[in-house]
Amino acid sequence: MSHLALSFMCLWLRRIRWLGAATVALGLNGVVGAQPATQPPAPVVVAPAEERLLAPVTFFPGTVISRDDARLAAEVEGRLEWVADIGTSVKRGQSVARLDDVLMRQALAENEAVVVREQARVTLYTQEVERLQPLVERKIVTPSNLDQAISNRRVAESELAVARARVMQANERLDRTNLRAPFDGVVTERFVQAGEWAGSGTAIVRLVDSQSLEVQIRVPAETLAFIKKGSELKLMASPQESTGKVRTIVPVGDDRSRLYELRLTLKGQRWPAGQSVRVQVPTAAPRKVVVVPRDALVLRRDGTSVFRIVDDDIAERVTVTTGIAAGAFIEVSNGISAGDQVVTRGGERLRPGQKVVVLPTSSQP
Template sequence: MITGRFFKSLSRGPAGDRLIPKILLAAALCAPALSHAETTQVDVYFPTTDQHQRNLLLTGTVEARQHADLAPLQDGVVAAIFAERGEQVAKGQKLLTLDSRLAELELQRVEAEVRASKVAQAEAVRRYQEVLGLSEQQLVPTTQMEERRSAVSVAEADLNRATALLALQQERLDRHTLYAPFAGVISARSINLGEWITRQSSVFTLVQQQDLRLALQVPQEYYARLVGTPDTLVTLLPETSAQQSSQVRLSQLVEVVSADSRTMTALVDLPRDAGWVPGMSARAQIALPRSELSVSWIPSSAVKAHPDGGASVFAVEQDRAKRYQVEIVERQEGRVAVMGLPADHSIVFSGIELLNDGDPVQIQHISGRTL
């Protein structure tokens, strides 16, 4: 309040005569603002409150349980190829053979050795049986009978050794042929006829077509809500017209977090004959278990973003705007879930850009839940 003494002091002299009208004009302009703030017309929303449940939408990669780069079990020259890229093969089907001529000849030599060992073993047994009958009549010395018995043991040992060599050589010969270890499709072929390949050479890539699964990278902050939770529901969202949306269960959570991406892998077994192919991208929505925290769903326009990354909303209390700091826990189209709101308060969702804490407000329209 400007007192008369103040005006009297200013009126002394020519400068005071010029200053008094300016002060009176400024006081007249400021008087309405000082007397009362302008009332803001607002629309309010009464939010719904429930336990926090979030649907985590992720994109992953369809992968086969069996995916192998096949290599031969023996070094050699490619003699024949029986599978081409893109071909479906059955388990145990022949894929290629190597030149096995030397292995076949060695097998024949060992087979001959086995036959000779069998003859030698049979002769040793015959000679032993011969002296065994004479020994009963005491016509041969005991030492001769023991020599014949030892010869039988040596012949049997030689036969066993030759038989083992035959099995070894047969295995070496068999390793000149590569067979499919499981049913699938040949996705790549990296050899041609006449090439020399080794046991380290990848010759085919075989991918299983059945028993597919979806690998999802889940952020580490959801570990506590997924670990030890059986029967977590996963909704598979179609990527092409040949697929249909379906609901399955989370098959496995790999409890190892990548140091690079800070994510862990969740595996979802895919239904058979559902149109999925290894290598496809696929979207899945994981229904996270409900938390014990309560959240309020409000319109997105009710949230005021702060430069520091925080957020707040305005509630109406006794016809004035009251600011509340909130934490956004989930976003959906047109609405957000927040924590930190008081119960049974109307939330302003229009014109919050110029609204300040304590400003008088007048409610125009009310929406949301029914009180």
């Protein structure tokens, strides 16, 4: 073997030994790096699981409406002289529209004149009866003359009563040229304008009482067994919540939708008329369930779980099945019992078996 070949072989052997040593060193470093560091206790906030009486619920759409919502119509025909503007607030008895009353006043004057005429006739026939009575007693005139005078007086009295009734009618028609509010409210619509002709029964304005409000909802027949007059139901109109008391249940369902109407009295919250709300309606009888705060749920791809604190402040992950929700609480089953301490804050970063430090309820981990 030549000297050059021997030198090349020695160099090649040294490189192989160097690569082997480097590989071993890297392997050892990898093993050392894979050793986990000791995790410190995680700060968490806990709350006890509770047993409560809950019923499954479903949300149904509802609408805030006014108990007094009317289309006010003209009661006599005529040309409109004035109509209240939209948004005008009126009290009961105040005018919302006025019709031309010239013809009504003329008709009233005519009927009052007829009353005067008929009153004069009654007076004339009364005097004639008084004059004929002594003459009949002295047999100067025949009784038939007296009977005729009495009959004429009675006819005149009836005509006077008719004339007076016509005066009352004319006064009433004159008064009805002024359209008045039947309740306190706000004018929300005008259907005709000043200067237009309005016939009897023509809708003039829409008047809504914005203070006397309630919620109208329609529910299927299956829910009626779990609702009664006076029941309190939760109302939601994001982000606000309130409670409504069932004022009445209409016992007749709609022919098309087969739904039954409920009316709820609002308690506390003042939503405007027309506001859409969601109403929480029970769909089954209440039952005892174990509930935890909604914040205790940990949602991950492999399912929903809750971290329970066991002995020595160790976090134990428990997979649960959720059920009925009520406010800030939700039903859980499969592994959680009433009295268990569950993590409500800090559970997102926990690992099963990790030690924890329980903070006061008001603290944020």
